[in-house]
Amino acid sequence: xxxxxxxxxxxxxxxxxxxxxxxxxxxxxxxxxxxxxxxxxxxxxxxxxxxxxxxxxxxxxxxxxxxxxxxxxxxxxxxxxxxxxxxxxxxxxxxxxxxxxxxxxxxxxxxxxxxxxxxxxxxxxxxxxxxxxxxxxxxxxxxxxxxxxxxxxxxxxxxxxxxxxxxxxxxxxxxxxxxxxxxxxxxxxxxxxxxxxxxxxxxxxxxxxxxxxxxxxxxxxxxxxxxxxxxxxxxxxxxxxxxxxxxxxxxxxxxxxxxxxxxxxxxxxxxxxxxxxxxxxxxxxxxxxxxxxxxxxxxxxxxxxxxxxxxxxxxxxxxxxxxxxxxxxxxxxxxxxxxxxxxxxxxxxxxxxxxxxxxxxxxxxxxxxxxxxxxxxxxxxxxxxxxxxxxxxxxxxxxxxxxxxxxxxxxxxxxxxxxxxxxxxxxxxxxxxxxxxxxxxxxxxxxxxxxxxx
Amino acid sequence: xxxxxxxxxxxxxxxxxxxxxxxxxxxxxxxxxxxxxxxxxxxxxxxxxxxxxxxxxxxxxxxxxxxxxxxxxxxxxxxxxxxxxxxxxxxxxxxxxxxxxxxxxxxxxxxxxxxxxxxxxxxxxxxxxxxxxxxxxxxxxxxxxxxxxxxxxxxxxxxxxxxxxxxxxxxxxxxxxxxxxxxxxxxxxxxxxxxxxxxxxxxxxxxxxxxxxxxxxxxxxxxxxxxxxxxxxxxxxxxxxxxxxxxxxxxxxxxxxxxxxxxxxxxxxxxxxxxxxxxxxxxxxxxxxxxxxxxxxxxxxxxxxxxxxxxxxxxxxxxxxxxxxxxxxxxxxxxxxxxxxxxxxxxxxxxxxxxxxxxxxxxxxxxxxxxxxxxxxxxxxxxxxxxxxxxxxxxxxxxxxxxxxxxxxxxxxxxxxxxxxxxxxxxxxxxxxxxxxxxxxxxxxxxxxxxxxx
Ligand SMILES: Cc1cc2nc3c(=O)[nH]c(=O)nc-3n(C[C@H](O)[C@H](O)[C@H](O)COP(=O)(O)OP(=O)(O)OC[C@H]3O[C@@H](n4cnc5c(N)ncnc54)[C@H](O)[C@@H]3O)c2cc1C
Ligand SMILES: Cc1cc2nc3c(=O)[nH]c(=O)nc-3n(C[C@H](O)[C@H](O)[C@H](O)COP(=O)(O)OP(=O)(O)OC[C@H]3O[C@@H](n4cnc5c(N)ncnc54)[C@H](O)[C@@H]3O)c2cc1C
Numbered sequence: 001x002x003x004x005x006x007x008x009x010x011x012x013x014x015x016x017x018x019x020x021x022x023x024x025x026x027x028x029x030x031x032x033x034x035x036x037x038x039x040x041x042x043x044x045x046x047x048x049x050x051x052x053x054x055x056x057x058x059x060x061x062x063x064x065x066x067x068x069x070x071x072x073x074x075x076x077x078x079x080x081x082x083x084x085x086x087x088x089x090x091x092x093x094x095x096x097x098x099x100x101x102x103x104x105x106x107x108x109x110x111x112x113x114x115x116x117x118x119x120x121x122x123x124x125x126x127x128x129x130x131x132x133x134x135x136x137x138x139x140x141x142x143x144x145x146x147x148x149x150x151x152x153x154x155x156x157x158x159x160x161x162x163x164x165x166x167x168x169x170x171x172x173x174x175x176x177x178x179x180x181x182x183x184x185x186x187x188x189x190x191x192x193x194x195x196x197x198x199x200x201x202x203x204x205x206x207x208x209x210x211x212x213x214x215x216x217x218x219x220x221x222x223x224x225x226x227x228x229x230x231x232x233x234x235x236x237x238x239x240x241x242x243x244x245x246x247x248x249x250x251x252x253x254x255x256x257x258x259x260x261x262x263x264x265x266x267x268x269x270x271x272x273x274x275x276x277x278x279x280x281x282x283x284x285x286x287x288x289x290x291x292x293x294x295x296x297x298x299x300x301x302x303x304x305x306x307x308x309x310x311x312x313x314x315x316x317x318x319x320x321x322x323x324x325x326x327x328x329x330x331x332x333x334x335x336x337x338x339x340x341x342x343x344x345x346x347x348x349x350x351x352x353x354x355x356x357x358x359x360x361x362x363x364x365x366x367x368x369x370x371x372x373x374x375x376x377x378x379x380x381x382x383x384x385x386x387x388x389x390x391x392x393x394x395x396x397x398x399x400x401x402x403x404x405x406x407x408x409x410x411x412x413x414x415x416x417x418x419x420x421x422x423x424x425x426x427x428x429x430x431x432x433x434x435x436x437x438x439x440x441x442x443x444x445x446x447x448x449x450x451x452x453x454x
Numbered sequence: 455x456x457x458x459x460x461x462x463x464x465x466x467x468x469x470x471x472x473x474x475x476x477x478x479x480x481x482x483x484x485x486x487x488x489x490x491x492x493x494x495x496x497x498x499x500x501x502x503x504x505x506x507x508x509x510x511x512x513x514x515x516x517x518x519x520x521x522x523x524x525x526x527x528x529x530x531x532x533x534x535x536x537x538x539x540x541x542x543x544x545x546x547x548x549x550x551x552x553x554x555x556x557x558x559x560x561x562x563x564x565x566x567x568x569x570x571x572x573x574x575x576x577x578x579x580x581x582x583x584x585x586x587x588x589x590x591x592x593x594x595x596x597x598x599x600x601x602x603x604x605x606x607x608x609x610x611x612x613x614x615x616x617x618x619x620x621x622x623x624x625x626x627x628x629x630x631x632x633x634x635x636x637x638x639x640x641x642x643x644x645x646x647x648x649x650x651x652x653x654x655x656x657x658x659x660x661x662x663x664x665x666x667x668x669x670x671x672x673x674x675x676x677x678x679x680x681x682x683x684x685x686x687x688x689x690x691x692x693x694x695x696x697x698x699x700x701x702x703x704x705x706x707x708x709x710x711x712x713x714x715x716x717x718x719x720x721x722x723x724x725x726x727x728x729x730x731x732x733x734x735x736x737x738x739x740x741x742x743x744x745x746x747x748x749x750x751x752x753x754x755x756x757x758x759x760x761x762x763x764x765x766x767x768x769x770x771x772x773x774x775x776x777x778x779x780x781x782x783x784x785x786x787x788x789x790x791x792x793x794x795x796x797x798x799x800x801x802x803x804x805x806x807x808x809x810x811x812x813x814x815x816x817x818x819x820x821x822x823x824x825x826x827x828x829x830x831x832x833x834x835x836x837x838x839x840x841x842x843x844x845x846x847x848x849x850x851x852x853x854x855x856x857x858x859x860x861x862x863x864x865x866x867x868x869x870x871x872x873x874x875x876x877x878x879x880x881x882x883x884x885x886x887x888x889x890x891x892x893x894x895x896x897x898x899x900x901x902x903x904x905x906x907x908x
Pocket of ligand 1: 036037080081082083084085086087088091092103121122142143144145148149150151152153154155156157158159160161162204205206207209210211212322323324327441
């Protein structure tokens with residue numbers, strides 16, 4: 001039994017101060033909206049069970065965001081931003097109640113020009129792409145949750161995804177042009193973070209300001225073709241995937257090798273995943289399909305090939321990749337969880353092979369080829385058969401001991417998530433400026449100590 | 455004095471057989487058109503002096519190309535294709551007289567769709583880009599001779615250039631979609647080479663068929679900004695250039711570090727090249743300029759920044775890069791020549807540094823960052839103060855001994871040009887099919903032995 005948490009004592013006063021900004025206090029709804037996909041991790045699932053905001057607030061404009069921020073600062077109420085709550089580590093779960101700030105109403109597209117869009121943070125990523133398509137443009141990167149996730153949630157909580165094989169992750173200079181944020185103070189103000197400075201909000205879990213607008217660079221919206229290619233072995237899928245990843249003349253968006261039995265959980269496309277074989281899921285520009293096939297030669301068998309689409313009615317193949325791979329299996333088997341790995345670029349195939357060999361029973365191989373710091377390498381989201389927290393930690397430690405970087409998805413603070421690192425010095429310093437009282441998503445930036453109250 | 459070469463004995467009969475295909479026999483004109491930029495090399499300049507075709511033939515359609523090919527096969531007359539003759543190794547210089555086949559009349563654009571253009575080989579590359587621009591498209595790669603060179607000459611003679619920092623060279627799978635060629639036989643036929651097979655004509659110097667159409671994949675025509683950035687040292691320009699080359703979020707087309715005193719020869723833009731300093735010439739998408747500057751920080755000084763344009767009236771900055779860098783100095787000083795190097799990707803800065811230190815007096819540093827086999831590395835076209843052929847060879851040998859690959863630009867056969875290699879096995883075998891008598895650009899594919907006459 002969880003103790004029923006008490007709402008913040010100043011809640012009534014706070015709500016009064018919000019005027020006509022839409023508010024929901026009905027407990028079941030607020031509690032439901034306070035969850036994200038933390039249940040992927042058995043560890044976080046236990047820790048975050050029952051956490052909830054006290055009130056859901058849904059501003060429609062930046063002015064209304066400021067009004068909420070001012071009220072929260074005045075009454076010392078925590079404030080946790082929320083996009084679509086598709087995050088994996090409880091990023092959008094309020095640890096200390098207070099306001100759950102639903103940003104999904106900020107959906108204005110201010111302008112599109114010179115290959116850049118400026119828009120509100122609440123736009124659903126697939127909807128933004130649909131709006132950009134007539135101009136031949138689309139977002140450079142998106143998570144596999146594109147059809148639900150918001151642009152702001154991706155910038156504040158995500159790292160990369162479909163498109164990262166060409167552009168790298170959000171952390172690469174140039175992938176976020178600018179962010180506009182609102183501070184949490186009695187008199188909030190807006191700050192424009194341009195270029196490098198925008199990294200201060202990237203993957204900061206909403207602890208360093210409320211994003212109210214983003215300027216994102218775009219990519220050409222080629223007609224994309226999605227394919228499933230079957231290989232006898234995971235190593236075969238890896239080797240060809242690597243070759244394709246290195247082929248700069250082949251324009252691509254996704255290269256995901258996935259070991260059997262993971263494809264056996266792939267619902268709708270199960271018929272295209274031959275029993276016992278590994279698959280490679282790819283998205284290639286139509287103009288490059290012929291060259292892709294020439295490179296493939298007789299190495300693998302294309303079992304499915306069709307135009308890619310985000311439209312309702314067909315599940316896009318990318319929803320079997322990135323962290324959706326894990327989800328497909330979790331739907332059938334709650335006894336598994338996953339890791340997030342980054343392999344050394346200069347021995348990527350060897351290193352992946354070593355890890356597969358080291359955990360033959362526990363680890364189901366799944367990689368994503370990406371660019372990282374200008375080099376082609378593989379990240380991985382292998383599925384792990386869970387036994388105990390200690391064993392999970394041992395598996396991660398063994399990866400690290402063999403030169404594989406781990407971003408721990410079983411912790412809720414941003415520092416622990418990136419293992420070896422503390423919060424970015426810049427981010428902590430910046431937080432002091434924009435959220436001096438530490439009201440934004442408290443508990444997620446562990447190293448931050450709020451300034452003493454005056 | 456060169457002996458006056460005798461025209462081919464069957465020349466008259468051949469010309470008769472051509473019907474109304476335009477022909478020029480006036481010796482001065484034919485001789486002038488039989489030259490390319492081989493004079494960059496003091497060695498080739500001596501060897502190729504006075505070489506000329508007997509007749510210049512300018513077909514306007516594929517049917518006319520076939521008619522020429524048939525006549526040449528019937529009378530055993532050599533046939534050397536010519537685009538704009540901007541090649542550097544006498545590629546388009548007929549060694550054994552005969553027909554100089556001017557393809558610049560084949561300029562039809564058949565179609566543009568799905569990010570691909572299909573067009574005649576004779577189109578000047580800047581003109582093709584001008585036609586594509588209204589659709590937001592452009593060619594992926596072009597040589598620095600874009601304003602003169604033809605699409606067909608680039609595919610048959612070139613390797614890469616502006617754009618290779620994103621797409622690699624022409625050799626990368628996917629960068630040539632298809633080529634249509636005409637064979638040289640009494641009854642010529644056309645062959646469509648798709649995908650990988652198109653590599654049979656890439657950099658084959660026109661020895662493996664006469665290209666009559668090409669299918670080339672395209673890139674988005676971003677608004678490009680060109681800049682000159684000054685650095686105190688060449689090493690500084692190299693280090694920042696490398697960082698920019700690795701920044702996948704910064705969309706770019708050109709990153710060329712050039713050591714002093716080369717910029718002192720840069721005519722129109724000389725005022726933007728500060729005395730004694732190295733420069734970096736770049737082309738960056740407008741949307742990425744801000745991030746580029748953030749990455750630069752205080753490292754270098756931007757002395758010129760303007761929208762890039764191929765239009766007449768302003769020399770595009772790319773005409774100071776790639777092999778134009780050499781040209782700018784050669785205009786003032788015929789005592790220099792150049793090399794073509796490829797540095798190892800895993801120690802590119804060290805390796806370039808070693809070579810600069812090894813030849814402090816003779817070598818003027820000039821690199822081009824590119825992707826090669828999926829890795830960011832630097833190619834180089836350093837300017838060399840020429841003393842003797844032996845010394846030039848020694849300098850190349852020393853590069854190779856230190857792990858730098860050399861493509862020798864002082865030889866006229868395609869085998870010698872790539873040093874360690876023989877002609878691609880595929881290309882030789884293929885030549886037997888399409889040019890059994892060895893009439894196409896004879897002498898350029900050294901390892902080819904024509905089939906004995908029946
Ligand atoms: C099946 C599955 C697959 C996934 N695949 C990927 C993937 O491929 N790549 C990837 O990077 N992630 C992936 N994720 C994680 C997540 O879906 C993405 O990061 C997504 O972009 C989050 O967007 P969201 O709108 O749901 O954000 P939310 O989950 O609502 O928020 C994420 C974080 O951002 C903060 N935030 C949201 N909006 C704002 C704002 N306006 N201002 C300040 N802070 C804000 C929140 O407080 C929270 O800390 C996956 C998750 C699942 C469940
Ligand atoms: C200043 C300068 C800078 C340069 N920079 C670059 C550079 O950046 N990158 C690069 O790769 N090269 C470069 N080059 C070399 C050259 O300019 C390019 O390769 C150019 O693309 C050649 O095109 P062209 O039309 O002039 O071809 P040509 O010189 O006319 O021909 C090149 C070769 O192709 C053959 N050929 C031409 N058309 C056909 C056809 N239709 N069918 C079959 N064979 C054919 C010819 O026989 C010849 O062997 C440079 C040269 C100079 C002088």
